[in-house]
Amino acid sequence: MTQSPPGPADAFYPRPIELRDLHRGVVQVRDVGEGVEVVVIPDGDKLYVLREACPHMGGPLSQATYCRKDGTLECPWHGYLFDVATGALRDNPNERIMASLREPTECFRPERAPRYALTLLAYTVIGDRAYVSRTRGRE
Ligand code: FES
Numbered sequence: 121m122t123q124s125p126p127g128p129a130d131a132f133y134p135r136p137i138e139l140r141d142l143h144r145g146v147v148q149v150r151d152v153g154e155g156v157e158v159v160v161i162p163d164g165d166k167l168y169v170l171r172e173a174c175p176h177m178g179g180p181l182s183q184a185t186y187c188r189k190d191g192t193l194e195c196p197w198h199g200y201l202f203d204v205a206t207g208a209l210r211d212n213p214n215e216r217i218m219a220s221l222r223e224p225t226e227c228f229r230p231e232r233a234p235r236y237a238l239t240l241l242a243y244t245v246i247g248d249r250a251y252v253s254r255t256r257g258r259e
Contacts, residue, residue, distance in 0.1 A: 126244045126251055136249035137169070147193070149182040152252045158241060161186055161193070161204060168204045169252055171239040176200050181238075193238070200236065207238035 126132070133152035142148060142162045149157050149172060159181045161168040172181050179197030186193050192210060193202045201211040215222065224230055242257035243250045 126246060131255075132244075132251040132253055136251045137243075139167075139245070139248045139250055142167075145186065145188045147182065147184055147186045157182070158252060159184070163188060163191075166205075167243070167245075167250060169241045169243050169250070170204070170207070171241065174200065175236040175238060202236075202238045204238070207240045209236045212236075 133154060133156055135151060135153035137150045137152070137158075137160055139162070142160060145163050146161070148160045150160050151157050157172045159168075159170050159172050163186075170181065173179070174181050174184075174195045174197065176195065176198060179195045181193065181195060183196045184193045185196070186204070191204055193204050194200070195202070199213045200209060201213075202208065203210050222228070222230060239256055242253040242255055244253070245251075
């Protein structure tokens with residue numbers, strides 16, 4: 121039986137995620153249509169859906185390392201560590217290496233440094249499918 125996406129059709133990507141095909145605790149990529157791929161991480165009763173490009177410099181989060189214990193995703197390019205539940209940056213290991221260069225100066229104000237965060241995507245589950253919203257947010 122074919123089901124329709126919830127709400128207005130243009131509010132969701134056209135291709136839903138088949139939940140029965142997902143592997144728990146594993147970083148996976150799904151094509152949700154229109155040339156858009158998202159990273160999907162199912163864990164317990166939670167499902168995280170996020171943009172595939174790292175917010176730092178576009179690294180491939182499809183190749184990121186997920187830590188179930190800490191609920192974090194580590195980007196393969198520069199090691200930024202993100203909280204998958206909130207999207208917030210938890211750690212940038214390069215800050216420790218660059219600490220001596222990060223002293224406030226006339227040209228560098230630490231409080232104005234970019235605050236990177238994952239782009240979490242909202243979704244709605246109907247039956248065995250998750251319909252991914254075009255808007256940011258959590259389930
Ligand atoms: S591109 Fe992901 S940490 Fe730099």
